[in-house]
Amino acid sequence: MRTRVKHKLWILFFTLLLLQGHAWAESLVIDKVRDTIALEDLSGEWSIRDIDSEKWHPISVPQYLNVEGKWIYRHFFDLDSTFQAQSYDLYLQGIDGTFSVYVNDKFIGSRNGPSMPVSFIVNADYLRFGTNNELIIECDTRLQTTESLPVRTRYKGLPPRKGGIYRPVWLRAYSESLAKDIELDISDNQLENLSFVFPNTPAAFSVEIRDLTDTNVIWQESKRRLAAEDSLQNFSPGITLLPWTPFNPQQYRLFLRIFETDGREVSASVDFSPHASWRAGDWRSLSGQDQPLKMVEWTEDLTLRSLDPDSFYTLLENDVKMIKDLGCNAIRVLGDPPPDSLVSICSREGIMLLIELPIRYVPNDILNKANFRKLAVRAITDMIDVYREYPAVKAWGLGSGYFVDSESIEFVNYIKNNYNKLDDLPLYWVDPFFKTDSIASPVDFIISSSSDMTGNDQVLSRIQIPLPADGLNDIEREELQAMRLQDSLQHRDLSQEPGLLFAPLRDYRGDTPFLLWGPRPNTNVFRAGVLDVQSNQRPAYQVLKSWFTQRPMPRVLQDHEMNPPTLVFLLTALVIIVILLFMIKTDRRFSQYLQRMFIFSHGFYTDLTENRQVNKYLTIFAGFSSLATLTIIVASIIHYLHANWLFDYFLTWLFPSQAFKYKVIWIIWHPFALMGIILLSFLVFIALQVLFIKVLTLFQSRFIRVSQILTLFLWVPVNFYFLLPLALVIYRALDRPGFHMPMLIYIVLILVWFIIRSFRGLLVLLQFSAWRLILLSILLLGLVSGFLFVLIQPQLYATGYLSYFVEVFYSMR
Numbered sequence: 001m002r003t004r005v006k007h008k009l010w011i012l013f014f015t016l017l018l019l020q021g022h023a024w025a026e027s028l029v030i031d032k033v034r035d036t037i038a039l040e041d042l043s044g045e046w047s048i049r050d051i052d053s054e055k056w057h058p059i060s061v062p063q064y065l066n067v068e069g070k071w072i073y074r075h076f077f078d079l080d081s082t083f084q085a086q087s088y089d090l091y092l093q094g095i096d097g098t099f100s101v102y103v104n105d106k107f108i109g110s111r112n113g114p115s116m117p118v119s120f121i122v123n124a125d126y127l128r129f130g131t132n133n134e135l136i137i138e139c140d141t142r143l144q145t146t147e148s149l150p151v152r153t154r155y156k157g158l159p160p161r162k163g164g165i166y167r168p169v170w171l172r173a174y175s176e177s178l179a180k181d182i183e184l185d186i187s188d189n190q191l192e193n194l195s196f197v198f199p200n201t202p203a204a205f206s207v208e209i210r211d212l213t214d215t216n217v218i219w220q221e222s223k224r225r226l227a228a229e230d231s232l233q234n235f236s237p238g239i240t241l242l243p244w245t246p247f248n249p250q251q252y253r254l255f256l257r258i259f260e261t262d263g264r265e266v267s268a269s270v271d272f273s274p275h276a277s278w279r280a281g282d283w284r285s286l287s288g289q290d291q292p293l294k295m296v297e298w299t300e301d302l303t304l305r306s307l308d309p310d311s312f313y314t315l316l317e318n319d320v321k322m323i324k325d326l327g328c329n330a331i332r333v334l335g336d337p338p339p340d341s342l343v344s345i346c347s348r349e350g351i352m353l354l355i356e357l358p359i360r361y362v363p364n365d366i367l368n369k370a371n372f373r374k375l376a377v378r379a380i381t382d383m384i385d386v387y388r389e390y391p392a393v394k395a396w397g398l399g400s401g402y403f404v405d406s407e408s409i410e411f412v413n414y415i416k417n418n419y420n421k422l423d424d425l426p427l428y429w430v431d432p433f434f435k436t437d438s439i440a441s442p443v444d445f446i447i448s449s450s451s452d453m454t455g456n457d458q459v460l461s462r463i464q465i466p467l468p469a470d471g472l473n474d475i476e477r478e479e480l481q482a483m484r485l486q487d488s489l490q491h492r493d494l495s496q497e498p499g500l501l502f503a504p505l506r507d508y509r510g511d512t513p514f515l516l517w518g519p520r521p522n523t524n525v526f527r528a529g530v531l532d533v534q535s536n537q538r539p540a541y542q543v544l545k546s547w548f549t550q551r552p553m554p555r556v557l558q559d560h561e562m563n564p565p566t567l568v569f570l571l572t573a574l575v576i577i578v579i580l581l582f583m584i585k586t587d588r589r590f591s592q593y594l595q596r597m598f599i600f601s602h603g604f605y606t607d608l609t610e611n612r613q614v615n616k617y618l619t620i621f622a623g624f625s626s627l628a629t630l631t632i633i634v635a636s637i638i639h640y641l642h643a644n645w646l647f648d649y650f651l652t653w654l655f656p657s658q659a660f661k662y663k664v665i666w667i668i669w670h671p672f673a674l675m676g677i678i679l680l681s682f683l684v685f686i687a688l689q690v691l692f693i694k695v696l697t698l699f700q701s702r703f704i705r706v707s708q709i710l711t712l713f714l715w716v717p718v719n720f721y722f723l724l725p726l727a728l729v730i731y732r733a734l735d736r737p738g739f740h741m742p743m744l745i746y747i748v749l750i751l752v753w754f755i756i757r758s759f760r761g762l763l764v765l766l767q768f769s770a771w772r773l774i775l776l777s778i779l780l781l782g783l784v785s786g787f788l789f790v791l792i793q794p795q796l797y798a799t800g801y802l803s804y805f806v807e808v809f810y811s812m813r
Helices: 282-289 308-325 340-349 372-388 408-420 474-490 540-550 567-586 588-599 601-609 617-643 645-654 658-669 670-700 708-735 736-766 772-796 798-811
Strands: 002-005 011-018 024-034 037-041 044-050 057-061 070-078 087-092 098-103 106-113 118-122 133-142 169-174 177-187 190-197 204-211 216-221 231-234 252-259 265-272 293-298 332-333 352-356 393-400 427-430 443-447 459-461 499-502
Touching: 002 070, 024 252, 024 265, 057 070, 087 098, 106 118, 106 617, 177 252, 177 265, 231 601, 282 293, 293 308, 332 670, 340 352, 352 372, 352 427, 372 393, 372 408, 393 408, 443 772, 459 474, 474 540, 567 588, 567 617, 567 670, 588 601, 588 617, 588 708, 601 708, 601 736, 617 658, 617 670, 617 708, 645 658, 658 670, 670 708, 670 736, 708 736, 736 772
Parallel strands: 293 332, 293 499, 332 352, 352 393, 393 427, 427 443, 443 459, 459 499
Antiparallel strands: 002 037, 011 024, 024 177, 037 169, 044 057, 044 070, 070 133, 087 118, 087 169, 098 106, 098 133, 177 190, 190 231, 204 216, 204 252, 252 265
């Protein structure tokens, strides 16, 4: 057994008085100082089996499973007499899934869904010394929409939650506390009073405070004889204690030594950092230096979880150093809660952390379920218990993507009321939909991607400039990314803003769950951000660094021209127009066919029913050119939305498979591929319609050739030719908001006209009455909708999210 010594600090900050400038006052309360903590590292060789199987398989823990299922983990460990103590707990740094924990067949705790790091008290009677102990963890890594926290179907771009035990497991032994109720009263940087209580009054003691920056002793009180009534101790050190601030991470150590009457000597220490004063409603006061927040997002990618502990720590250190070099003073931790080692490194290096609940884009009818609320309160309790001891942690987040209305405000107020009982650091949420004129926010701050919120002191701007698809090679794409970032920053004045969050978490290949560095080797995600795979700085890195450090912007565009892929839409539409005009000019039959389709369409449908021949080559041209026109319109709109956050969230909801969604996004970013897929989809849809109509005519005991039906479906869409002028300019027109509604109305009118033409053609072809065809259409629509609903409802919670997207759409108008 390996026994390590670790000093545990439980700190709760209470701000008593806010003074102007950098003067601050607070009463810093430390719960207790315990004796040494013995740690038993339970990582290593475990066994695992499926819940439906009896066969155990070896597994190394921690390890990211990446497999859905219900699993049982088992581990045996020995304890000797040196591990005996007054109290124990089991510390689980990270488990993905709903889990329950048992020690020697005794239940000690459980959590629903991926949890914050959590510790469970272990009764001393549950442990065996000198023999084997058995630890069992039952873990369910399957997707659960409403019964776990977070709702994992809306986890923006991140892989499905299938991790299992992905961080270390520790058994910790605590000895009796040496002192408790330690309180430090600090005013204007001066430690005016220090008090604490001895649980059991010793014969004598000594106490000192050390500056961890240079390890010097800055104050001490020599040992003295104590009487039984001297359990409460008060001192007036009169020394200077500076607060922890970014780039000046001041930390201190309180060292206590007691001497028992029997001559036994026991010592313990606890680290602490005074907290800079936080002025309500002022982001800048978080830094303690009245500096704006210069923040980036960080997420632990899958490659990190597969590394050995030393390599893992080294990479985290490199990440933090790159962030500091960028000029940042804060990190928003996105996704899972951060590993303890990252929080320790940031506390040492002087980088603030904003940590939040992993709740993403949850519709209100899930938010307000009683069970979901209970799980959220439990999660925030775990989060505060684990992370509040670290001086780098400056704010708690309540998740992101809530649609701001009375129901979501009710949920946030419920969480906030429970949070206020635990801590007083500021609360925030991340909400791109927030509108200050619609409803008041119950939190201290909002991080928003909405440009409407620029200049609002309560809102910190979030900028996301993905690596684009524009250009012919990676160099051009990187330069264009830097240019767009520079354009978005040049009109901003950092000195006048509460702060800015840069979040380059996407590129043209899809969402990427990491920030600055791109994927590390062997990772299953794509490149993005301001560093490439080899950690080389992209032009965007220098742009962001220049803005954060208030230096002149660098030149980012070199001397070469870029060819935006959106020219494909214009050129394709132009080719169709030229060929169409040529055919009308030179082919009399084609002109006659078009004239009949628009003026005498009923007669044209009747001729097809009676099997009068229409030139097949002209039919193919008419069908392909009209469908290609609609394809350009649809592809232009979809490609225009490729950088739209709401469209991205919709794709993630629609395609839970990470790999499949990446393929879809790749297609969306590449116009040729996008138009090809859309055109192929139209042709497949026509083929299915032809097959369905053919089956109907067989039931009517009528003989109609497949070619007749196909000819009808290829000539009916020719009214899409009226969209050709719009197809030439639609992509550029979409950049002008005033044109959106007129274009939408025009497209809808053409589609309604197409539906009417299709309806009239089917009436002639099938020889149905209008009401009979309407009833048949309603029946088919109902069957298809019901099938899709049954298919996607259990996994995607379809009704909740569809109503959510509708609400968001109307909120953006």
